[in-house]
Amino acid sequence: MEIHHYIPELGNLALTFAFGFALALSIVPFWGVRKNNHPIMELAPNLVVGQFIMTAISFGCLVYAFATDDFSVINVAQNSTSLLPFEYKIAASWGSHEGSILLWLLMQSCWNIGFAVFSKQLPKDTRTLVLVVLGWISVGFYAYVIIASNPFERTLPYFPVDGRDLNPLLQDPGMIFHPPMLYLGYVGMSVPFSFAIAALILGRLDTSWAKWSRPWTLLGISCLTMGITLGSWWAYSELGWGGWWFWDPSENAAFMPWLVAVALFHSLIATEKRGVFVSWTLFLAIAAFSFSLLGTFLVRSGVIVSVHAFANDPERGIFILGLLAFVIGGSLTLYAMRITHVQKDRTQYAAISRETTLLMNNMLFIAATIVVLIGTLFPMLHKQAGLGAISVGQPFFDQVFSWLLIPFSFVLGVAPMMRWKQDNLNRLFKSNIYVFVVSLILGLAWVLGQFGQWNFTAIVSASLGCWITLISLRELFKTAQKLGWAKIPKAHWGMIIGHIGFAVTLAGGGMATQFTDERAVKMHIGDKVELSGYTFHLKDIEATYDSNYEGHGARIEVLKGNQPVGSILSEKRFYTVQKTVMTEAGVDVGFTRDLYVSLGTQFDDGSWGVRLYVKHYVRWLWAGGILIAIGLIIAIADKRYRRKTGKLQERAA
Structure with a gap:
């Protein structure tokens, strides 16, 4: 051998x-x-x-x-x-x-x-x-x-x-990059978790563990953000109908630890800077990694039905469930035993303060996590209770999240402007009301000007995106006036870029959800179809192949008026080993729209089924995710994280 x-x-x-x-x-x-x-x-x-x-x-x-x-x-x-x-x-x-x-x-x-x-x-x-x-x-x-x-x-x-x-x-190329990055994010939550457990074991329940674990938390969230973003892009490009988020149980399994991890990061800011929320921050550190393990159990135990699920083996599921119970049960038991020794908040804060807004931020993140958890597990529990099959789909999640995003986006915009310990409501109102009004006007003009129709969801998402962006930029310019551009801490740059990234994703999500034009047609070679001002011309059907598949590709030329826009190739592939037919969508990428073509089956008369889409602002979803990850990486590069332990100081939250 x-x-x-x-x-x-x-x-x-x-x-x-x-x-x-x-x-x-x-x-x-x-x-x-x-x-x-x-x-x-x-x-x-x-x-x-x-x-x-x-x-x-x-x-x-x-x-x-x-x-x-x-x-x-x-x-x-x-x-x-x-x-x-x-x-x-x-x-x-x-x-x-x-x-x-x-x-x-x-x-x-x-x-x-x-x-x-x-x-x-x-x-x-x-x-x-x-x-x-x-x-x-x-x-x-x-x-x-x-x-x-x-x-x-x-x-x-x-x-x-x-x-x-x-x-x-x-x-798909997504398979090469998505799982490693997502796992880096999942596993990254083990470091703040380990810091929390170490602090509980040693009894050092002050704020020192928070400043030590903060850069590791940032890095873990950055990896998890990129993993989720890549997964969304992969689903959009591979499944053949342009969906970018389905509230699938496996997608939710990755989203829940991200929500808790972001809450943890914002709580770490308050704990490190002001010595508050210590017990709450410890709990979030445990919860973030626990949700990572829960996601692993859901995807690999066979308890959920999903195209992303890896295994359907009860024995493996029981093993992971035992590991999950040991980690979560053991850590929460230790937390309950030690939490009474946590130092009391070393500072007091008023109802109108940055501490309060960070706490509100955390409550909204946890509320969102609970919604996703219930929506994910309820169908399984309902069936196991003998009450029959039931599904909790996209309408439920979209409706609940829409109402959570409004207060969260408002708080996200205001929080960086607020003072620690105590602030004045009149000052906040006077300094921000005109930004709020301008944001509403811009959002309204954006939607009505481009799409010519009233759409409440799109207007709200566009206005909130403008609100977060404008108020973040104003905060950046004020900081530059105070410190000078060269002296703005990298952590502050990271915060601004991350918040703007969220604004881009929010606006893009609202637009993509509300303004997707779709048309299913039968086309012969040479046929032309109009959709949203674009002309789709089926030029040819060509043979496509690789080492393990063969198929047909529809070559479609796109024009806007008389001006050529691009050429799109959408394929129908037959994989020779698994005897499986798959659609490979073709996409012409644009800054404010994607032209998306999905090739269907051939009919007896020689025509082909073709599904055409014009998807507005869908790229903004992933651009925002990338900006969030970049902002987190920039924040990690802040020089305070390279100082010796005794010299670590907060310069900007």
């Missing part, structure tokens, strides 16, 4: 060693903390390095097995084929349930080693205990992979000639 046939065994062995390093990390340094033994505590970073190296080797072996078509590995045989393009062979390594969990562990080990490298300025016992908690989390997932979800199991003595192919829905 050639040497490369032993690569899966090497991967399995490396996985076992990684588990050993994680187990040692969860026990040995903890003993050092209990005994205040510094040499033993110093072992923690070395154990993290060992865990990372072994996990990387294990994951590399899995990728190698996919890249070399080693169909003696069950995971490869079930999720790849020799005909699969090479880039999708690599992506297929995390396209299965088993591979996705190993990717999770790789992301976890990356966060662990990143923290070990960039946290040397922290008190030794705090740093060590955070690594220990990260080790505890890792142990649970390594045990899950080894016992219930091993990606290196063999088909031997049977040896399939070829594999079953990767699900055609996953054969």
Whole structure:
């Protein structure tokens, strides 16, 4: 047997060693903390390095097995084929349930080693205990992979000639980027969680843990934001009808930890700056990671029905449920035991103050999380109670979120302008009323001027987007007048960019939801169809193919008046291994609109079914998500996060 046939065994062995390093990390340094033994505590970073190296080797072996078509590995045989393009062979390594969990562990080990490298300025016992908690989390997932979800199991003595192919829905560039980024965000919530648990164990329930965990929280939210944004874009481009968010249970599973994590970040600001909300911030740190684990359970246990769900295996679901119960139950028990020792708020604040607006902000985020949680779990609970099948769909979520977004957007605009401890309502009213009026006028003019019709939802979303943008820019200019452009802290720049990013997403979401023009037609070659001022001309039907599919592509030229706009190719693909037909939409991208074409089936008379869309401002959704992530990254670069622990100071929230 050639040497490369032993690569899966090497991967399995490396996985076992990684588990050993994680187990040692969860026990040995903890003993050092209990005994205040510094040499033993110093072992923690070395154990993290060992865990990372072994996990990387294990994951590399899995990728190698996919890249070399080693169909003696069950995971490869079930999720790849020799005909699969090479880039999708690599992506297929995390396209299965088993591979996705190993990717999770790789992301976890990356966060662990990143923290070990960039946290040397922290008190030794705090740093060590955070690594220990990260080790505890890792142990649970390594045990899950080894016992219930091993990606290196063999088909031997049977040896399939070829594999079953990767699900055609996953054969998209989104598969290459979306899962790794989303998992970085999921796992990133383990660091603030570990800070909170370390603070509870050590009894140091002051504000120090908040300033240490804040940059890690920012980085985790940034990754999660990009992961969700990429997922939305992937769904839009791949599913063939241009939907960008379906309130699918798997989408909700990623959205809930994002909502709690953003609430956590804003709470950390108040805790770090003013010494308030300490107990609340500790709870949010626990909740953010708990919702990440809940999302993992929902997607991988088979309790929900979703095109995104990975597994339908009750045994695996029970294992994850046990891990979920242990982490959430144990952390909340520790929280309940220790929370009475939390220092009282060191400052008092009035009802009109920035502290109050941040608290209102948190309440709205938690209310949104509860809505998503109920809407996601209620159908399952209803069915399990024997009351029959029921669905909670988009109308429910859209209606509830519409009313939550209005007060949230208003508070988001006002909060940066407010003073800590106490402010004056008359001052706020006088300084902001004209911005509010201008925002309403701009929103109204925007919708009526471009679309020529009254639409309440679109006008509100456009006006709120203008409100947040204008008031953020005014805050930026005021800060520049006070400090000078060169001295504006990066954290302040990050806040402004992040808030404007939310405004862009809000305006884009309202427009895209309310103003999508659609037409389903039958077209022969040479036919022309008018839609929203555009002419779609079916020029030709051409053959399309790749290594693992063949099909037809509709070449459509688009004109506006007599001016050519672009050429769109929409395909109907037949995947030869799985015998599956898929639609690959064609899109002409624009700043304020997308022209979206989806090719249907061919009729007996030789014509083709074609669905045409003009989607207004849909790109703004993802542009806003990118801006939010960029703002968070810029905030992390603030120099206060590079100072020694004793010199960390807040310059701007």
